[in-house]
Amino acid sequence: MDFNQLSLYVQKGNGGKVKEMVSEGLAQKVSPTEILNEGLIAAMTAIGEKFKNNEIYVPEMLMAAKAMNAGMQVLEPVLTATGVKPIGKAVIGTVKGDLHDIGKNLVRMMLKGAGIEMYDLGIDVPAQAFLAKAKEVGADMICLSALLTTTMPYMDSVIKEFEKAGVRGQFVFMIGGAPVTEAYAKSIHADCYAEDAVVAVDVAKKYLAKKQ
Amino acid sequence: MDFNQLSLYVQKGNGGKVKEMVSEGLAQKVSPTEILNEGLIAAMTAIGEKFKNNEIYVPEMLMAAKAMNAGMQVLEPVLTATGVKPIGKAVIGTVKGDLHDIGKNLVRMMLKGAGIEMYDLGIDVPAQAFLAKAKEVGADMICLSALLTTTMPYMDSVIKEFEKAGVRGQFVFMIGGAPVTEAYAKSIHADCYAEDAVVAVDVAKKYLAKKQ
Amino acid sequence: MAKTFEKLAYNSLNDFVYGSAPNPVKCKNGMVIGGGEIYPELNFTLPAMEVTASNMPEIKEIYSEMINGVLKRAKELYAPGIVVEFEMLPEMTLVPEWGIEVNNLLRNAMSEYEAKYGLKSALRSTPGDVREFKRPPVMRSGEIFNNLLKTIEGSAKGGADFIAIESTGGKEIHDDALVNADLTKVIFALGVMGTRDIKFLWEHIVQIAGANGAQAAGDTACGFANTAMVLAHKGFIPNVFAAVVRVASVARTLAAYEAGAVGPNKDCGYEGVYCKAIAGVPIAMEGKSAACAHLSAVGNIAAAVADLWSNESVAPVRLLSDIAPVVSIEQLIYDCRLMNVAKQKGYGITFRDFLADSDSKLDPQAYILRPDVVFELSKELIKAKTPFLKTKAGAKLAVDAIRKAVDNKEVFIAEREKNWLDIMDDQLAAIPDDEEKFWHQIKGELELDKFIPAEYELD
Amino acid sequence: MAKTFEKLAYNSLNDFVYGSAPNPVKCKNGMVIGGGEIYPELNFTLPAMEVTASNMPEIKEIYSEMINGVLKRAKELYAPGIVVEFEMLPEMTLVPEWGIEVNNLLRNAMSEYEAKYGLKSALRSTPGDVREFKRPPVMRSGEIFNNLLKTIEGSAKGGADFIAIESTGGKEIHDDALVNADLTKVIFALGVMGTRDIKFLWEHIVQIAGANGAQAAGDTACGFANTAMVLAHKGFIPNVFAAVVRVASVARTLAAYEAGAVGPNKDCGYEGVYCKAIAGVPIAMEGKSAACAHLSAVGNIAAAVADLWSNESVAPVRLLSDIAPVVSIEQLIYDCRLMNVAKQKGYGITFRDFLADSDSKLDPQAYILRPDVVFELSKELIKAKTPFLKTKAGAKLAVDAIRKAVDNKEVFIAEREKNWLDIMDDQLAAIPDDEEKFWHQIKGELELDKFIPAEYELD
Numbered sequence A, B: 001m002d003f004n005q006l007s008l009y010v011q012k013g014n015g016g017k018v019k020e021m022v023s024e025g026l027a028q029k030v031s032p033t034e035i036l037n038e039g040l041i042a043a044m045t046a047i048g049e050k051f052k053n054n055e056i057y058v059p060e061m062l063m064a065a066k067a068m069n070a071g072m073q074v075l076e077p078v079l080t081a082t083g084v085k086p087i088g089k090a091v092i093g094t095v096k097g098d099l100h101d102i103g104k105n106l107v108r109m110m111l112k113g114a115g116i117e118m119y120d121l122g123i124d125v126p127a128q129a130f131l132a133k134a135k136e137v138g139a140d141m142i143c144l145s146a147l148l149t150t151t152m153p154y155m156d157s158v159i160k161e162f163e164k165a166g167v168r169g170q171f172v173f174m175i176g177g178a179p180v181t182e183a184y185a186k187s188i189h190a191d192c193y194a195e196d197a198v199v200a201v202d203v204a205k206k207y208l209a210k211k212q
Numbered sequence C, D: 001m002a003k004t005f006e007k008l009a010y011n012s013l014n015d016f017v018y019g020s021a022p023n024p025v026k027c028k029n030g031m032v033i034g035g036g037e038i039y040p041e042l043n044f045t046l047p048a049m050e051v052t053a054s055n056m057p058e059i060k061e062i063y064s065e066m067i068n069g070v071l072k073r074a075k076e077l078y079a080p081g082i083v084v085e086f087e088m089l090p091e092m093t094l095v096p097e098w099g100i101e102v103n104n105l106l107r108n109a110m111s112e113y114e115a116k117y118g119l120k121s122a123l124r125s126t127p128g129d130v131r132e133f134k135r136p137p138v139m140r141s142g143e144i145f146n147n148l149l150k151t152i153e154g155s156a157k158g159g160a161d162f163i164a165i166e167s168t169g170g171k172e173i174h175d176d177a178l179v180n181a182d183l184t185k186v187i188f189a190l191g192v193m194g195t196r197d198i199k200f201l202w203e204h205i206v207q208i209a210g211a212n213g214a215q216a217a218g219d220t221a222c223g224f225a226n227t228a229m230v231l232a233h234k235g236f237i238p239n240v241f242a243a244v245v246r247v248a249s250v251a252r253t254l255a256a257y258e259a260g261a262v263g264p265n266k267d268c269g270y271e272g273v274y275c276k277a278i279a280g281v282p283i284a285m286e287g288k289s290a291a292c293a294h295l296s297a298v299g300n301i302a303a304a305v306a307d308l309w310s311n312e313s314v315a316p317v318r319l320l321s322d323i324a325p326v327v328s329i330e331q332l333i334y335d336c337r338l339m340n341v342a343k344q345k346g347y348g349i350t351f352r353d354f355l356a357d358s359d360s361k362l363d364p365q366a367y368i369l370r371p372d373v374v375f376e377l378s379k380e381l382i383k384a385k386t387p388f389l390k391t392k393a394g395a396k397l398a399v400d401a402i403r404k405a406v407d408n409k410e411v412f413i414a415e416r417e418k419n420w421l422d423i424m425d426d427q428l429a430a431i432p433d434d435e436e437k438f439w440h441q442i443k444g445e446l447e448l449d450k451f452i453p454a455e456y457e458l459d
């Protein structure tokens, strides 16, 4: 199977061709994990690199993510059947009082492109909702977003909610948004800070790998 | 005795006349405490008000302080003899690593004008020196000054030194200087913050009164 | 109240300059915005802290410290006048009392400085458009909408000179359209949803402000064109796309003036320069002295035809000199002084062109703010008959103008941006002129759970 | 190396303008300071943290974040060139390795940006004058003095383009003289102590910088005239006093050029405008875009004849947009763009006069920076034969010029400032022209435990 070609189709955003190639590969008994890693995720890594080097814009990245999703529709049932797990599960949301979701949505899409199973709670999300969802899906990671100086402090409240429930240690907390800084992340004992959606992928992968 | 006239001489910076009037007052058996409070300190309070209202500049204030000191040279032995204590004793200095002393000197002179006994350790003062001097003279208050963002954190070290010695509670800590803020004062558990030399007088008086 | 603008407010490009607007606005204390001089407009916000009932005393203290610091410095620098903008945090509109309390606190401090020292000032109150707190947003009724109106009423009664807002109608669709650089959806969001919402909302604001002694000032495509600008700054979308969105947003912001608003337009609405050319209203703008709030490619050119010069927003962070709002007012006052002196000496147009020429070659977002470009494009734009058609026309005019400027080497765009002009052209060509037809054509591609068509008179 | 300046560096006031100096300075990479364009000069400092060996890794990370942020933004804004100033904290000169390490880190980042993106930049390294750490200071020998020279040598070897310093000779007496508004002692501190120390110190700097590939740039009366400015800003001393101290400080800073320094003069030395008129050296200045570091009455006028435009200093505080140093570089770049465009269009002198006229009426400290005033006063000042006499002449010229300007309503001073002109006049009249006589006359009034006369060739 030509993984290089599959990757190129993903990068070009050609969902139809991606679906086709994944189906063919499976039919030819190519390992589904290999298709995932060498084809789809490799493509998203390459696209992330291109973005970092100012070769493409976000729309191209989103088109690639959609093409990858098309491939995943075919691949996922097989992966599940063979007991392959996603590299991680993450709950994401913009915290209470805050309505901004462009950045949060980009992070969601990029993490999904990296093979992470994403649960998006949307905007204006209270601490309890993060906790409930995290428990429900058995998440590995919680991603918090805030765009205002006056909602950023609520990130602390979310983490405290997990502490109160005695489950803080089970989750990696990644935070981000315009007013958020590395120093702020440290001060509320978040595990990590990501300054944009592309960095978020690297950071999330690193922390999920550590967690396992 | 014409306290009003005495106050005017102090305010005009006429040290000779101040000395003369204080001596006459004492000869006429006017209460030394009254001379101090109704004459000298009242004058300095008035001069502080004038400064706050932009009626005079610091040089005029310093001239008044000098005139007051002239009066104190006559008055102090009598006050000591009659067992009258100063309203408080303060140790002052610019913290380690910092060489700025204009602001610190102004505070020293203004506090002295308010009747506080001042011990000036100068600039670049290590924590231990503050502690030693405070114990030696039985100070009520420690005044710390810093003009640099990189020396301000040393104020915390000074207070910690007093904590380590188990005597923190015996002293009021007042801090100030360009980078210092109310919030910073709170964060290191200083008792109070003064934004300039005139404010320092009000703040110091308030805290010394509280302490007694 | 409904107005239509069928020709430019200007006869000559040589009258189109900072500090002067064809229809100046007079404040209660006699200050005139757009009457000849450019004034600073200072905005501030809270540091990292939650807006809650228990925090309100501390919040009021912080606003009090900020306003007094700003007024003191303005007085020391002999500012001939300043405008203060109070841009409310969401909670301050959700709970109208909170917003109104701070509004009144600011108003009182300003009145005191005017009485004591003769420092003239005017207050712009800007409630948050909190309708988007519900998803999908209910735009025209309900508790949130009522609280928004209540906040406006209370602010006006409390003495605000101007009421402004960053309205969000259409943002439900526009956010995604932006990150996908999908100009078709951008046009729908701005030209159909945005313009309809603004008409509805601003008729209310004009009525309430007028009944309570305030002026209905203006709106901004902040959540649209400025979001595009920020995304372009981060390299997420092309600069040319952001530039086109800006001109596409003109009709949307203009709709507030059609509904009876009188200016000054809101600072972050760079599309204000087009509104000024068309409606003759004074405008606030922001550039290099708003770098505390966002970096930009329009640091100087933004001032070219501004009547108020703003810092956008700053929290009371402590700098070496003073808190940041005081630093901002100092910078704005000096910028304005310089511009006013040049104008007084008869060099207003010359100075305007320094401002424009210094930025316009380096970025298409700056280029489309050139006074001559604004003038030419506005002339064409007003020929389009409806707000929707004006939106579409704006985008097309911007694409064409940028293409021509690139060819003539009047503006620089990166190589990889060039084919985006073609992409946008193709997208625009496929948009029908009939609004209803467009709606039915695009409907299938929209996420219909994100907005309520009926709130936009759509079915 | 010793030079004397017996006439102005200019024949005509119309050549005295920002961006161009009679004796421009060329950097290693070809950038020319004072060669026609004005460039930004960016300075930054550490946030609240102690400078210790164990903090050095974090300190280097902070400088690295700051320099990379600044260079990235300068590149994005197509800056034709920038200067970065590294003003060392005291510990970084007391322990030369620390200062040199950071110097090299900055130099490397700058060289990398030049190689990768063609962004031209030059580094100014400014060790702290730590001699005053000992009280009374030993000015001409000892470990501290040697470490200062070592830091200069290491910075030059590490690739600094310019070496500057805020030297402090005379400050032992000047601090008290200032708060007492005692002009007699000010003249002694600046004119006798300061000028002698600068001559000594700068002969060393010129030698070391020259031997190690750097240029000996310039000094500033920061600890003198800027302290006066800050005290006046707080209402501690009269504005007219601060203005007179500024002109009195000219001879002191000029002494560095007599000793062989070539510029650019240091930003906070507003007396640099006089040095430029007299010695023809390029100068750095700071105004409204240095409001992050200190508020001032000279926000615009400071730029009138500047060759570098500085933000003075800012810590990496987080603002809504970015860290403060990045905000500063953006503002400086836009300011410079505007000035350069005006000049390119042939309006350099016109723009210079906008800058001057916008501030000069409102404060005597601004007035004495007017290019025409600087020109006239400089012509007279150089007639005085020695640095001491130039100091005294500067003060007298400033008093007279301000008095005349007040009478002609060309500058505004508060009522209560007026009699200070007389006070200063009286004090100046009593100062003998003979330096030795002055010393013996004033000796009795000085606190002789505060300084060591021999360090100033006094007995």
Ligand SMILES: [Zn+2]
Pocket (backbone or CB within 6 Å): C166, C220, C222, C226, C268
């Ligand atoms: Zn905005």
Ligand SMILES: [Zn+2]
Pocket (backbone or CB within 6 Å): D166, D220, D222, D223, D226, D268
């Ligand atoms: Zn300085």
Ligand SMILES: [Zn+2]
Pocket (backbone or CB within 6 Å): D043, D087, D267, D268, D312, D313
């Ligand atoms: Zn400096």
